Amino acid sequence: MIEAADFRNAMSLLTSAVSVVTTAGLSGRYGFTASAVCSVTDTPPTLLVCMNKASSSHLHFLENKILTVNVLGAHHQEISKAFSSKLTPEQRFEYGFWTELETGAPVLEDALVNFDCEVDQIQEVGTHTIFMCRIVAIQQSQHDQSLVYFNRGYHHVGRRVDQTESA
Template structure:
């Protein structure tokens, strides 16, 4: 019988994960109290046929209630010029709740979840399944609408810092 190794500490986990550059996203839903969303780094495709995405949502994130109640979410891939959106959803602007959604910057696709008009890409999803692991809900959804801008540079998170574009300028 082999002993299971002890898990690593959270600091080591986050430092190591930070070595992976990731495009910044905002996950949104239309909640009962208005639009809700959070700055996310954990979104991934599951399969292309049927088109399926997953997002990880911490239980303390207020947007989780909107996702669960309305059974939808949108994954908005942020462009380099949307650092102000990342700041708003990352708690750096002083805005909270629905105040982070500037009406002129948002629209909807199929589900009614808010969609950033300037997003590089958007996946609009209906919730299929929720898996709970600790304080995290892994929400899996079928993509019912998608849009890709076709140009622009991404807003990227790398080693604890936000960079604009692929060059890091």
């Protein structure tokens, strides 16, 4: 049998993009830092988002059935830390500039990319809830470095491409 600590140690070696996943509804705006986000299919465009059921905002994501995956750039490390801290939901949104796209879920204005989604399916597995999310809007920025999490630390990947190189 695989021990939980052994699994977590092994998973720390899987490099993951860092995102802040947000929602909004009658009870306010909520968000959390996530590394468990991945593509499911492009027809229809769908993402999978995993969230710990112990999260203080878990119930709000279940009720709202909308969310935005805000993929963080290298310059967003403080935002990632804020959304994984004990700050109140209101205090978390003091970091960054927030707008909306189609669903009304908060969109981080200068994220690498924002995936605005409606939740189509919800599945509970162990300690987590899996949200299957149909993408209804996408917004991309011009930033070229991503914030990733590897071996329990933040790192930056990507490089600036000269216009002459891409021609």
